[in-house]
Amino acid sequence: MLKLMRSPLKYVQGQGALSEVYEETKDLGTSFLFICSNSGYKNCHEKIEKSFEEKGAKVKFEIFGGVSSIGEIERMQKIVRENQIDCVAAVGGGSAIDTAKATAHYEKLPVVIIPTVVATDAPCTGLSVIYNNDGSFSHYIFYPKNPDAVIVDSDIIAHAPVKFLVAGMGDALGTYFEARACEKAKAPSLENGGITKSAMALCRLCYETLLEDGYKALKACENQIVTPALEAIIEANTYLSGVGADNGGLAVSHSVYNGFTALEECEATMHGCVVAFGTLAQLVLEDAPAAEFNQVLEFCVSVGLPVTLKEIGVTDKERVRIAAKNACAEGESIHNMIGDVTPEQLYDALIAADVLGQEYLDKRK
CATH class of the missing domain: 3.40.50.1970 (Rossmann fold)
Structure with missing residues (x-):
């Protein structure tokens, strides 16, 4: 390729x-x-x-x-x-x-x-x-x-509603982790080509920018002011994520979004919010180091992205099984993962991410 x-x-x-x-x-x-x-x-x-x-x-x-x-x-x-x-x-x-x-x-x-x-x-x-x-x-x-x-x-x-900036950060959050999974599996990018070092550098920079400037950009947008941090996140949400995803590929995060679109209770949940939770599920599937998982979890909470199923609108675990099955449909990007992912494995990862997210929120109370 x-x-x-x-x-x-x-x-x-x-x-x-x-x-x-x-x-x-x-x-x-x-x-x-x-x-x-x-x-x-x-x-x-x-x-x-x-x-x-x-x-x-x-x-x-x-x-x-x-x-x-x-x-x-x-x-x-x-x-x-x-x-x-x-x-x-x-x-x-x-x-x-x-x-x-x-x-x-x-x-x-x-x-x-x-x-x-x-x-x-x-x-x-x-x-x-x-x-x-x-x-x-x-x-x-x-x-x-x-x-x-x-x-x-x-x-x-x-001057746009803050919820859009936050959702964009959720969409951008999946960029590096999905591209990393595609690179490991030698899966094609969205452009159906091999993944370049340039693409991976953009994806990595996207994630680093979110961590460095996400919270500061949120506060700037809440006050309708433009700061260097907001400029950085605009670029991350738009260019780094867009070009990164195009040339880096998709994996679990976006398949999770596609799966949950089948649930009526998620119709009002923004794309990027579900992608963010899907990223947590992907990290569970990969058995990512605790430090990395916690870093993503803490970032999500700091900017208001969901870390539990309830926050994306789902309270019935049986409904999660429906979403997991849809997310694993033929042609979905989740199949870019090494070893593939079954609906049962994804269901378990979604529940595990939910439990870990709820535990983190409980500790903050």
Whole structure:
């Protein structure tokens, strides 16, 4: 298997980045469609429009339906063709991002990502999650390239609800441990290639950044201020995690998330929160050193990530068996683990992680 490395062509981050959207994208065309979430349009469109003033480029803003569905993507494709759009951009969270990526891909256009939250590493990845028009899961799209540009305005992230930053740290937490498992098993990355030393270095830096700056960034976001720690975590949640996962691969953490999505009681639990708990379960399966497990546990508690099943919405152990079975379905990334993992083994690991997490919380009382 050949080793490979992919990433966005350009990554821009900092305070006031929205004012530079034109300068950072002017080589991509003269007609832009910005696919926006409701909050993305409200918080960003004036600054983006101002950056394009008197530049001779045409901009169109469209608020999408809220889900990256087949029908919504087709609607955006029609807008692209009717308005002779040169470049598609996303302004919002994961669903807006996935919609813009798919629209650009099908229309063979460049795509720019402007995240308004950093709850997942979707901005930098070369894939989308696509849903049917009724909201049910349809399929993944794996693209031949990553986004042409990712532009993150730190002021926008600082003023977004704190829960999104925390969830993003949970998503990022799995990056190093899942990539490490894939490297050991010689499993392929999400890009279906071998894992480079560069990818592992990014994944490791992602974890180290979370430990160093996670709590400080949380406090900055709670007070809607931008500090070096918040800038570091924005980068970890977005770039280090996104490029790391793309090129490092997935294992138990994300399969656990996929498994728990089958439970109604977890519908309101954010992606990154379940991934964080899945990381604890992966460490149990690996029989990781106590010092490493405790370090991850302490980090989760310090920033408000769940360490028990109850915190992700589950109180019935029999429901955990259902999630464990789904997490081990054919094609799931959990099978990248050395020796593979059965539903029974995963169930035991989830219960063990829950017990250890509850014990830690009880000691803190």
